[in-house]
Amino acid sequence: MLSFKGKDLYVENVKLSDIAKKFGTSTYVYSKNQLIKNFQNYKNALTKDGIICFACKTNSNAAILKILAKLGAGADTTSGGEIYRCLKAGFNPSKIVYAGVGKTAEEIEYALKNKILMFNVESLEELDLIDKIAGKLKVKAKIAFRINPHVDPDTHSYITTGKKGTKFGIAYDDAVNAYVTAKKKKNIIISGIHSHIGSQILETKSFALAAKKINKIVKDVEANGINIEYIDCGGGLGIEYVKGEKPATPKQLMSEIFPLFDKDKKFIFEPGRSITASAGHLLAKVIYRKISGGKSFLITDAGMNDLIRPSFYDAYHEIIPIKRTSAKKVKTDVVGPICESSDFMGKDRMLPVVEQGGCLLIKDAGAYGAAMSSQYNSRPLLAEVLVDGNKATLIKRRAAYEDLLLNETSSK
Numbered sequence: 122m123l124s125f126k127g128k129d130l131y132v133e134n135v136k137l138s139d140i141a142k143k144f145g146t147s148t149y150v151y152s153k154n155q156l157i158k159n160f161q162n163y164k165n166a167l168t169k170d171g172i173i174c175f176a177c178k179t180n181s182n183a184a185i186l187k188i189l190a191k192l193g194a195g196a197d198t199t200s201g202g203e204i205y206r207c208l209k210a211g212f213n214p215s216k217i218v219y220a221g222v223g224k225t226a227e228e229i230e231y232a233l234k235n236k237i238l239m240f241n242v243e244s245l246e247e248l249d250l251i252d253k254i255a256g257k258l259k260v261k262a263k264i265a266f267r268i269n270p271h272v273d274p275d276t277h278s279y280i281t282t283g284k285k286g287t288k289f290g291i292a293y294d295d296a297v298n299a300y301v302t303a304k305k306k307k308n309i310i311i312s313g314i315h316s317h318i319g320s321q322i323l324e325t326k327s328f329a330l331a332a333k334k335i336n337k338i339v340k341d342v343e344a345n346g347i348n349i350e351y352i353d354c355g356g357g358l359g360i361e362y363v364k365g366e367k368p369a370t371p372k373q374l375m376s377e378i379f380p381l382f383d384k385d386k387k388f389i390f391e392p393g394r395s396i397t398a399s400a401g402h403l404l405a406k407v408i409y410r411k412i413s414g415g416k417s418f419l420i421t422d423a424g425m426n427d428l429i430r431p432s433f434y435d436a437y438h439e440i441i442p443i444k445r446t447s448a449k450k451v452k453t454d455v456v457g458p459i460c461e462s463s464d465f466m467g468k469d470r471m472l473p474v475v476e477q478g479g480c481l482l483i484k485d486a487g488a489y490g491a492a493m494s495s496q497y498n499s500r501p502l503l504a505e506v507l508v509d510g511n512k513a514t515l516i517k518r519r520a521a522y523e524d525l526l527l528n529e530t531s532s533k
């Protein structure tokens with residue numbers, strides 16, 4: 122919900138220059154109504170019994186989580202900390218699923234005590250530990266196996282997870298045996314099957330291929346007298362970071378997947394990026410301009426510690442000045458203040474020369490933005506603001522220098 126009104130760029134009905142003035146920069150700015158719209162796209166597409174479990178690793182700000190919990194979302198979590206955040210935000214534990222290759226005993230106990238819907242189990246050793254801890258607590262643990270379907274979607278290699286040889290899940294060929302083993306465990310209830318093939322996937326072809334392979338396992342497992350209630354298809358739908366990219370919609374995805382399975386199945390989807398990415402942006406100020414070695418640079422107060430995606434995945438985020446200008450466009454690198462050459466927000470962008478003190482918006486940073494930020498170079502974490510219509514609310518205060526020392530025991 123970004124638009125120019127006159128010369129000014131707005132998020133919903135709030136002028137970004139007003140946000141910069143009131144809350145300072147750099148600041149993550151979210152649109153509540155874009156977030157709701159993105160979630161409703163999934164909810165409306167889900168014509169079968171099932172749950173949309175928001176992948177909270179993309180953005181776990183309490184205000185964002187509360188909005189989604191209120192809309193009836195479930196949560197896909199990947200650590201005890203994420204389960205904690207989701208419970209605090211009001212998610213129903215019976216809609217929380219928990220994946221991750223390295224769940225610790227403490228995390229498993231925490232999840233069991235809080236009665237989550239199911240563990241997406243990634244190894245037989247993990248299964249043993251869950252069984253043991255459930256026995257100790259005198260409860261039954263509901264599980265799905267995360268099966269690695271050995272599918273290689275077209276996306277960045279760092280965010281491909283369902284390919285043969287990655288650390289994720291149970292290898293495809295070992296899937297049926299894993300279920301047979303689980304059936305013998307006293308404290309385990311088999312509830313579903315899970316797969317997640319990767320992230321920022323624009324087409325449905327690889328999802329459908331994975332689903333077909335998963336259905337083959339479901340049939341083989343059921344032939345062994347084991348019922349599979351939930352088909353958890355993971356997340357992974359991409360968004361349009363680059364103009365012209367055409368990501369498949371939730372409706373297209375689901376209408377390809379549903380017919381592949383028996384009618385009585387319940388479905389879980391775990392979208393993250395496609396719910397939060399386009400609902401958030403990073404508002405940054407130009408600190409300096411310079412020309413060096415024949416190149417033009419805009420140096421912003423947002424660095425790779427605030428948004429690591431460009432540096433880490435060579436990811437593209439569109440960058441636009443928040444004031445329309447007729448100034449001539451020049452090829453520009455937008456860089457941050459961190460002491461690393463990989464500290465950039467965008468390279469070789471055709472941008473008008475923005476005055477010192479002017480602001481840029483780094484678009485579509487609502488997923489894996491603030492959530493992946495750090496205090497590297499001792500830079501305090503950013504403020505986060507939520508816009509709803511003409512109201513802008515601070516949902517995370519900007520950290521202060523004192524916060525940098527918060528947990529250091531010799532700081533007094």
Ligand code: LLP
Nearest residue numbers: 176220317320321356357391392393394489
């Ligand atoms: N479910 C599981 C088990 C996952 O591992 C993930 C993401 C999701 C769901 C959500 O996927 P999404 O709908 O957001 O694509 N930091 C990277 C992306 C890492 C994805 C990790 N897993 C990035 O900034 O591109």
